[in-house]
Amino acid sequence: MLKQLEELKLKVLRELEEVSEIKELESWRVRYLGKKSELTRILRSLATLPLEQRKTIGALANEVRADLESSLKQKRQTLREAQVVIQTKEEQFDTTLPGRPLPIGHLHPITQTLYEICDIFISMGFQVVEGPEVEWDYYNFESLNIPKEHPARDTMSTLWVDSKAESDERCMLLRTHTTSMQLRVMEKTPPPLRVIIPGKVYRYEASDATHTPMFHQIDGLVVDKGITMADLKGTLYEVVRRFFGEDRKVRFRCDYFPFVEPGAEMAIECSVCSGNGCRLCGNSGWIEILGAGMTHPQVLQRAGLDPEVYSGFAFGMGVDRIPMLRYWIDNIRLFYNSDLRFLRQF
């Protein structure tokens, strides 16, 4: 019987040697290690043998079984490796074929810019507020120290709404700047206030490469006790640093807007000519990006705030110019023509 076992082992292992496919391994296993295999039969018959024989044959049979199992395992491993070698070596595969196309959409470059700027301000504790685009003369002009016949109105040619109600003395217009929200915000929310107001604005202006009758602005307003012009400067410098980069030179100069005093204008160094002067910057080397200043005491008073107690700063910037400067876009009308050949670039 011992001899029989030895022969069985040799024969079976020889057969295993000849197996060349992984899937044949299973039938080999069933045949020689399965429930109906010779080895199993021998192991089962052990019980009928005398104790002495049982011990030696039993031990040998288990040894043979372990041998076969480990050989099987080894063989499986060898075959797998061989298969992997074949799979990874011989097959031709063109990885340069394009992937399955997924539809890719694009946010409008103005939306991207608005979100980018808003996020910088949000991180500095500002809240985003939006407001009506069709507005009363009062909020767009009067409340901002721009009464009728004020020369500042001439710099913001206005589109007036034909409002039919004659009983209503109030004039309706398309807001010429997002500054129109300033008094609304102050009327609604008591200080402390830190808001930015993004949105569309309108001007009576024929469109050309640098003008469109509709464009975008972001206004900002901070009102609290102890707000200073140094805070205004610091806030704006920080925003410019984060948006335009660490090394961009900034100019902060006196300017006039009826609703702030003192008033200021901020410019950044022209990126095209690095400040040497070119067509883009009108030879000045500077690109004006925003107007700003300390909220005028009369504006605070109109909102019911005591200028002896509260102070504030405000700023307003054109948004469309920013992607124009960043991507060297030479025609503002491209933003509003809905041409996918343009929009899909962003």
Next chain:
Amino acid sequence: MKVSLNWLREYIDINLPLADLADRLTMAGIEVSGMPVTGGNLGNIVVGQIVAINPHPNADRLTLVTIDLGTEQSTVVCGAPNLRLGDKVAFAHVDAQLIDPRSGQVCRLKPAKIRGVTSSGMACSEKELGISDSHEGIMILSEEAPVGTSLADYLGDTVLDLEVTPNRPDCLSVIGIAREIAALTGQSLHLAEISYKASTSPIDSQISVEIVDPDLCPRYCASLVTGIKVAESPQWLQQRLLNCGMRPINNIVDVTNYVMLEYGQPLHAFDYHRIRGKKIVVRRATAGEVIVSLDWVKRTLDENMLVIADEERAVAIAGVMGGANSEVTESATTLLLESANFNPASIHRTGSLLRLPSEACMRFERGIRPELTIPALKRATHLILQLAGGKAAKGLADVYPGKRDSEPILLSTEMVERVLGVEFGFDQIVSVLSSLGFDCKPSASVSEVRVTAPYWRSDIQQAVDLVEEVARIIGYDKIPATMLSQQLPRQNPDPIINLKRQVRYSLIGYGFDEIVTYSLTSSDMLNKLLTEPRPLEPVPLRMANPMTAEQEYLRTNLRANLLDALASNRRHEDGNIRLFELGKVYLPRPNDLPSEPEVLCGVLSGSRLERSWQGGYDSFDFYEAKGVVEGLLSQVDVEASFEKGGDESLHPVKQATIIVDGNRVGVVGELHPKVSPAFDISETVYLFEIDLSSLLPFTIGHKMFQPILRFPTIVRDIALIVDTGVTHQQVSNIISSFPLVKQVSIFDAYVGEPIPPGKKSLAYRITFQSPTHTMTDDEVSKVQQKTLSKLSSELGAMPRS
């Protein structure tokens, strides 16, 4: 505003380089946008004097002119008719840059042989020098022109192009800018008292002035000059006006313009003999009163416009334009020179209503002060006496009903620090303000000063205005940059802002490109959406002053612009197009601003995917658009139902209204085939529209966690045959009504053989799961059986064998 540097130098010493000066002015609020040099092309041209004129040996119409150039003499051939011995002329050497009078092109002068005589150089006309269009003869320079000097030095100048802000009318003048430079550089102004010899005949006996409407005219002053001679102005005056962008006319008009540029006070000259009744009346016009202005246009006035009248009629539109009936012509011998002050708003209104913006208007409407009238009038009278001769009447007419004193303003060092965030010393503040001409007096407190603004600073009203003066003269770059240190304000962001952002990012993830279109549109564009002509509903808001018919109305929907954008892109894009816009529409409300809901609209056309080597190139359909809507809604946690829609612009059958909690929030469907041709669209287009403002409240609900069940699910498929009128929604509602049904999904819908006509086959996969135990097959079969019998009894559904 253009200011000549030579002119400025008459009032102030400028010791710093021009670029630095420009920088200082710009930083202080007066932006220098350019510094063109006039006479920059006058190289190789010098002042010469004609010393001999001889006939040309070979040509009758030409002469040989000998010109003294100081160090040498040059004889050239000349054809000009206006040669006179002793005249000073502009002599161009070979290589000078001149303008060819015929072509207008710049060319370099070359030596030439004209009819046998060599000519190396020439005497130039104004046109050849690029000074004016005159080419009738050579340019004759003034007698004082020094022979041999380069013309660039003699005529050349630097012009500062200044952007003066509307609050600074005082800076619309040479003296005003000189004052700024004085304060910025610490120099002092050279401003001499003006006096001239007057005749003994007092002005009051020759003209009377009455101001009927003092609210519109705070002050009216005039001088009278008799025996003048109207003529061309001298070279220097003409050149200065030209350099500042004004055309010389005659010595009288030129002086009024010159003094306006110099002092900032507009002036007007009347021919005294044409003023009837020797009387000036300043009054409102009568409604419909007509005057022919200097430009010979008939102007009809209203009763809020101010006129200067004589005893009988209006002779000028006050501050805006003179009348033709009192114009100073060449024959005038006596001048009435007006220097007055008018109400800024009134001048602005009149100027814009009559569409007559002018340099004078611009100064009046920004609010110059009545105190300016007299110095400017004296200067102008003095200049006229110099240039046009004559005698000035004794004294000036001066009616001044609007006189008021400047109120002193208290300014403290604390105030300066409170606004600017940086401390400046008391002495420094006082010194800055004094340099600007402010009167500074001590007050009760040591840190406080009583400041009175000089009359020309009409913009100074309160203490913050003084703070700005201090800051801008010391320099905004001396203000530190600090970060806000206050407590963070409480935040209450409007949830629509976040919803819009979420929707935008979802849509680009679905492959949509965002567009932004004009809110203003045309009635034509809005009408394209109608299948039959009828009035628009809602009626869009109209502009009172539309720029063009294309931008006359505020949009009431986004679709028109989207469809238009789709059509225009289709001309160059043959792949798939998915577009969306998220923006406001404007819906009128009675007696109020319109409502401005935020609307999302999307359109799809073409294939679902780009053509790929792996195939899969199928077209968009209704369910693609619906899928986008469902995807969006599920991302914002809103459950919607889709009901039969009635949107006129959409396909009558292939459209659904999106309903959330009983509210209509949008539509999805195929564009009506009757509508697409209006937009020049020939393909099938799918469209969805969601009113985000209406949707918003349903996105804010409180969400509850659902525990993950640990018992296994069992899946069963059923196939049903139902009438074609039965909807998926009905079937799915019945199946889901059984509590152990975890999920229902449809995986097949089929009409046609072998299904009998009038019927359709629907196949569902139902997932069962119990929250309490592992379900057995028997249990599931029982529920399935109950489901089938309910489907049969309520919808007549038969299991498909």
